[in-house]
Amino acid sequence: MPARFALGIDLGTTNSAVSAFELARPSARGRDQTMLAIPQLTAVGTVEAKPLLPSFLYLPNAQEFPPEGLALPWDKKAKASKNESTPAPVVGEFARTHGAKVPTRLVASAKSWLSHAGVDRQGPILPWQAPPDVARLSPVDAARACLAHLRAAWDHQNPDTPFADQEIVLTVPASFDAAARDLTLAAARAAGLAHVTLLEEPQAAFYAWTEQLGENFRKHVRPGDVILVVDVGGGTSDFSLIAVTDRAGEVELTRVAVGDHILLGGDNMDLALAYAVNQRLAADGKKLDAWQFHALTHACRGAKEAMFADPKLARAPLVVPGRGSSLIGGTLKAELTREELTRLLTDGFFPDVPVTEVPKTARSSGLAQIALPYAQDAGITRHLAAFLTRQAKALATSDLSTLSSQLSTPSAAAAFIRPTAILFNGGVFKSAVLRERVLAVVNRWLAAAGAPAAPELAGAELDLAVARGAAYYGWARHGHGLRIRGGTARAYYVGIESAMPAVPGMEPPVRALCVAPFGMEEGTQADIPPQEFGLVVGEPTRFRFFSSSVRRDDAVGALLDDPAGHDDFEEVAPIESTLPATAENAGRLVPVNLQAVVTEIGTLELRLLERGGPGRWQLELNVRMKE
Secondary structure, three states: OOOOEEEEEEEOOOEEEEEEEEOOOOOOOOOOOEEOOEEEEEEOOEEEEEOOEEOOEEOOOOOOOOHHHHOOOOOOOOOOOOOOOOOOOEEOHHHHHHHOOOHHHEEOOHHHHHOOOOOOOOOOOEOOOOOOOOOOEOHHHHHHHHHHHHHHHHHHHOOOOOHHHOEEEEEEOOOOOHHHHHHHHHHHHHOOOOOEEEEEHHHHHHHHHHHHHHHHHHHOOOOOOEEEEEEEOOOOEEEEEEEEEEEOOEEEEEEEEEOOOEOOOHHHHHHHHHHHHHHHHHHOOOOOOHHHHHHHHHHHHHHHHHHHHOOOOOEEEEEEOOOEOOOEOOOEEEEEEHHHHHHHHHHHHOOOOOOOOOOOOOOOOOOOOOOOOOOOOOOHHHHHHHHHHHHHHHHHOOOOHHHHHHOOOOOOOOOOOOOOEEEEEOHHHHOHHHHHHHHHHHHHHHHHOOOOOOOEOOOOOOOOHHHHHHHHHHHHOOOOOOOEEOOOOOEEEEEEEOOOOOEOOEOOOEEEEEEEOOOOOOOEEEEOOOOOEEEEOOOOEEEEEEEEOOOOOOOOOOEEOOHHHOOOOEEEEEEEEOOOOOOOOOOOEEEEEEEEEEOOOOOEEEEEEEOOOOOEEEEEOOOEEEO
16 A cells, blocks of 8 residues: 655654655645654653654663553553563653663663764664663664654554555755665664655754745745754754755755764753752752762753753752762752753853854873763854865865855855755754844854855744754655755765785775765766775785765775875774685685665665675675675
């Protein structure tokens, strides 16, 4: 049976949401796009339906709660026994609130771990550094659990149109590399979702804006515009540039640049607020232990969200549970004021800096704890300045001549990309003060460069825009509405070991072979021009891959020196495995030709085809491999 709905899923770092758009609708008019009300535990034995599902998992032990206390509406029956050795993870609001009290059993920021190439993302590593008695999950498993909850919630309310049978658009950060995208799809498949297409979150936010305005959006943008999407969510900051051009009299949208994956967002802001309150408490002689500080951070998050939601709220109470008479005899109370919230977040995270100021990257200690690769500089405006400056250089030297000639901003003389409009996304920007600060800083940069001010493209529902835009995109894929072109957000390269005589203590240099250029469209194939490449089969081997968000002119087959030592390249996680061999080719190098494919769902495949023979191998960058 054909799908009835396009379902947009925002699998967020902090919150997740689902929106539905009926595919048979002839136009986008009517504003009857729906959001799924997601049943979830808010307390033991209490289930409430909310439009957002906090992307937190709590891993209860077998005796912690009565089995019926964690039952959800779609559970056929409660757990039959309290002796379950591995109770199912709790997902949602109760996981977040109760996990603040027992942080060693709380899985948070699973999406950020999914993009961390420095760990085994399919291994049981979460909660990070949990004690041995906690049964851990992999980042992929955590994402699967969130998606499975969303699927069950939909199926419970819509039994005649099962979730898995609909056309699903799942969003990912624009900065996710091919490995993180592939792992996201692996989690979706594990949750039973077959018909999945990936969409970048900033694009989804822009789709939501255009859907909300309808044809009136054309009054706000025109050919030559460059729209800056600033997306600051719970755990990450993402920047994208969307160009508006004219093709044969029709408006065309093209995503021309994305930034790096910056682990900096609302979670950092909660910590900053907690540190400030903790200093006040310490000055009064009230010392918090690590457990209480974690609870204080959670309380600050709730106070921040309450004041973001109600601009008239001047202060919000903070409550920290006591830890017994040996520490603090009872509940500890404090408050967060509007002035403190504005000052700490505005000046701390959105400093008024010149466009030439770059983020600080130096570490203060020679040893650092291994964890998520958090940004070293909390100044989001500094990261934005670096993005606009770096992309100006990339566009000025690129071969996108047709596109560049239509834009008002890229030129060899421009020190930074000059956006003509700004679209905000992410729950952080529910604060009008923070949106106004970013607008003020960017417009000061533009004024100093003699460029017009960039207005805000207002009107988006910041918590729900990504899910709504993803569902609208699913409808647009069927020939409706306006689509954003762009293809791959990076150029991709495979490492090729150079041939050289053996030299003691010296490894052969690795060169980077371009297999997918920047902007390679979904559903297209690139044949790498034949070269003398030999594939190692039948024994353990390692494939190295690189990517670049700024190299625009490298053609398929370009072979480049020293990618590991060049700032334009970023090395992604390698593949280590043994490719299958036959009796004929075991133990020898198999001559191969290479072919790259960007699939319709947004993943990158590298195919290795035996020259003059039947051998076929495939690397799905960058997780699995198969014959």
